[in-house]
Amino acid sequence: MKIVVIGGSGLIGKKLVTNLKELGHDVVAASPSLGINSVTGEGLAEAISGAQVVVDVSNAPSWEDQAVLDFFETSTRNLLKAEAEAGVKHHVALSVVGTDGLLESGYFRAKMAQEEMIKASGIPYTIVRATQFFEFVESIAQFSTEGQTVRMPSHFIQPIVSDDVAAALVVYALDNPVNGITDLAGPERMGLDDLVRRFLSITKDSRHVVTDDNAPYYGVVLKQYSLVPVGEARIATTRFEDWLNRATK
Ligand SMILES: NC(=O)c1ccc[n+]([C@@H]2O[C@H](COP(=O)([O-])OP(=O)(O)OC[C@H]3O[C@@H](n4cnc5c(N)ncnc54)[C@H](OP(=O)(O)O)[C@@H]3O)[C@@H](O)[C@H]2O)c1
Numbered sequence: 001m002k003i004v005v006i007g008g009s010g011l012i013g014k015k016l017v018t019n020l021k022e023l024g025h026d027v028v029a030a031s032p033s034l035g036i037n038s039v040t041g042e043g044l045a046e047a048i049s050g051a052q053v054v055v056d057v058s059n060a061p062s063w064e065d066q067a068v069l070d071f072f073e074t075s076t077r078n079l080l081k082a083e084a085e086a087g088v089k090h091h092v093a094l095s096v097v098g099t100d101g102l103l104e105s106g107y108f109r110a111k112m113a114q115e116e117m118i119k120a121s122g123i124p125y126t127i128v129r130a131t132q133f134f135e136f137v138e139s140i141a142q143f144s145t146e147g148q149t150v151r152m153p154s155h156f157i158q159p160i161v162s163d164d165v166a167a168a169l170v171v172y173a174l175d176n177p178v179n180g181i182t183d184l185a186g187p188e189r190m191g192l193d194d195l196v197r198r199f200l201s202i203t204k205d206s207r208h209v210v211t212d213d214n215a216p217y218y219g220v221v222l223k224q225y226s227l228v229p230v231g232e233a234r235i236a237t238t239r240f241e242d243w244l245n246r247a248t249k
Pocket residue numbers: 006007008009010011012013030031032033034036037038039040057058059060061075094095096097111129130131132133136
């Protein structure tokens with residue numbers, strides 16, 4: 001089956017392309033560095049021609065409010081138009097758990113716009129909302145650092161490793177469209193403050209975490225369940241400490 005991975009050179013995209021190729025599929029990895037651009041349209045129609053499935057795991061180069069909105073709106077519009085013309089049977093997109101409750105953030109407003117366009121497109125779809133990747137924890141800590149202090153709320157997070165996200169996306173891409181949203185999360189739920197403490201301890205980072213439930217997460221003041229699945233979810237198996245201990249060896 002021909003499957004196009006938009007963002008095929010990214011963290012998730014590379015792993016997904018490898019997994020799908022190993023199963024014998026005809027996979028096109030699409031991204032600007034590979035000559036295919038979903039914003040300008042460069043190479044897009046040729047890439048999507050004859051494809052049954054398109055998986056969008058792209059991300060915006062800038063997360064500034066207007067730039068990120070422009071990226072997801074333009075890219076998604078171009079993709080859905082090219083897919084309609086090519087008769088694509090399934091559009092899979094990677095989004096973030098809790099997106100609809102995080103709209104104080106420009107990034108999540110852009111992800112919400114992406115989701116709404118997909119739902120309205122008429123193309124059968126699956127929106128997979130994942131929790132934060134283990135690989136993203138370093139950025140979370142960095143974003144909230146002032147001097148030697150990292151100010152983090154104790155609200156729940158349930159992170160997942162990128163390998164498990166890529167493995168789950170294979171299953172969704174090859175299955176029938178859900179025509180809805182499905183949540184994907186890691187095996188452990190913990191406080192954001194606790195997660196960052198564990199990260200700093202294992203990586204022998206001298207910064208310290210101060211728990212502050214009013215400290216914003218990327219500009220959003222969280223509620224207890226803002227970042228975790230509240231209903232049914234697919235739960236991955238890799239535990240944060242096992243991964244981090246392996247990664248730092
Ligand atoms: N980070 C998290 O914790 C998290 C959690 C849940 C969901 N997500 C979602 O996961 C998705 C993928 O994240 P990631 O961390 O794997 O992204 P990433 O590593 O930053 O990769 C982004 C990819 O998008 C491609 N791209 C950028 N502009 C493009 C364009 N105009 N046309 C086509 N492709 C373009 C990049 O291509 P080049 O390499 O050529 O620039 C790259 O392949 C995002 O949509 C994000 O919202 C992330």
